[in-house]
Amino acid sequence: MTFINYAAREINCKIVYYGPGLCGKTTNIQFIYDKTGATAKGKLISLATESERTLFFDFLPIELGTIRGFRTRFHLYTVPGQVFYDASRKLILKGVDGVVFVADSQEARMDANVESIRNLKENLKEHGVSMEKVPYVLQLNKRDLPTAVAAPEIEKALRIKNEPVFEAVASRGTGVFETLKAVVKAVLMDLKSR
């Protein structure tokens, strides 16, 4: 649910990074935080456990610039990936404008990826949002690992519509901003089409 504030001349959109546990959602947000200038970002808030696993969400507000006299502000959220935090994941999807699915490329995590996408579809549906319509980008993360499955094979298993796909190594920043740019574009184009 986009929030257009004429009083402040700004547009606010919510983007959620989704995916299985330890796939690199927080790493994506952390890299964006590290590489964004101080004036264009807010605080990075991580509600995490003592072992640094996401407990509720990470939150990073960023401002990308002005379009047609409106400041564009994006609120980036991650969900907790671990299976048993499903109630929290559902809450975070409320009012979402765009989704990035971060897939873990390792062979051993393929089932977890598939299950997480199924879970995403179900949770979006509960908010009255269809997977077919929501602005959506697929990121194949951890491409540097020796156990990474070939990209076309993962795409075949996980791609659900004609969404943009990016290969990434989030820990080094590879593909992180490309993914962000693609989802921002999808969100703004979706807004334009309404």
Next chain:
Amino acid sequence: MAVSDLVLYEADHKRFASILDRLRKDANAKVTFLIDKNGQQLAVAGKVEGLDPTSLAALSAGNVAATDGLAKLLGEKEFSTLFHEGEHDSLHINVVSGRAILVVIFDERSSLGLVRLRVKKCTGELAAILEDIVNRSKSQRGTAAGASAPFAEITDDDIDALFN
């Protein structure tokens, strides 16, 4: 998308801000905020220096969302009021017509009783404005005055420029 976008005009903002300012004075509070349930700040009154309004809005919304989840587990519709007591400052959080969140930050110069009373008195007014905004957003959906209005002409180049 199934949910209507939220469009806030200057006049709406002024109406909210005037109620929040009155509440802040009547409740002897430091700051009053109105936040959308998704964590977007709608209006604020009081001194926000030293506060981080964006984070405050996101965390308050997360707090309310988690509490809503708890309410549903117990078969309750919602827990409409939350109170967090600190050593110096306290937070009073109230859900307004299931759509927005009214946050009052106060210290020892006020009391929970006074804040509760004053909050109760103004939630009806805030709810009425919210209803106007929601109804207007619904009726404008897909029209030239709708949420997409400022962005109807954006191009790929505009978006590329955001990342340069």
